[in-house]
Amino acid sequence: EPEVTQTPSHQVTQMGQEVILRCVPISNHLYFYWYRQILGQKVEFLVSFYNNEISEKSEIFDDQFSVERPDGSNFTLKIRSTKLEDSAMYFCASSESYRGPANNSPLHFGNGTRLTVT
């Protein structure tokens, strides 16, 4: 079964540094997402992406965050200047339908990247 893959599995960075989290969505999927889960808290929506542009973003997704699909397979999340509170598990997800979960197309999640900001 095709999977969403994320690299690295664990990233440690110093406060103020830039990080790029990488994801390879399932190949025929068209809708891409980033979620994060701070330890002990709920999974929070960050951003959705379709047709090479952001479809929707949460209040968490401020100017420090950006997403990109640099080629036909990768989907990246960049944090420009990391803060301690950015430490979390970051999940990438993709869905088949261009309308995502509203069109009977569930999200498929990757294993996550654990980001630790020191």
Next chain:
Amino acid sequence: AQSVSQHNHHVILSEAASLELGCNYSYGGTVNLFWYVQYPGQHLQLLLKYFSGDPLVKGIKGFEAEFIKSKFSFNLRKPSVQWSDTAEYFCAVNGGGSSASKIIFGSGTRLSIRP
């Protein structure tokens, strides 16, 4: 705005016990509802989903959930749990319209099964 409430933060059961995890949502329009499971050290996996039709939805591994519109609930059930069901369970909701592209998760319920 959509929101999801899971009232049980941690549930501890013995093997073969019956399970019911509560989930309530708030959203006035048509909703799609999901239960995801996260086994220790693994990614989120879809357990089951409700889009329309029969409000009793059957998922993988013997799980089922019932959508009760009048109660804004989508509780997860399993008649007899196994040790391998130890995991974190997340209820999630997706509404249509401008929020069609995302789903909102509840805070999760940690399920621990005693062998």
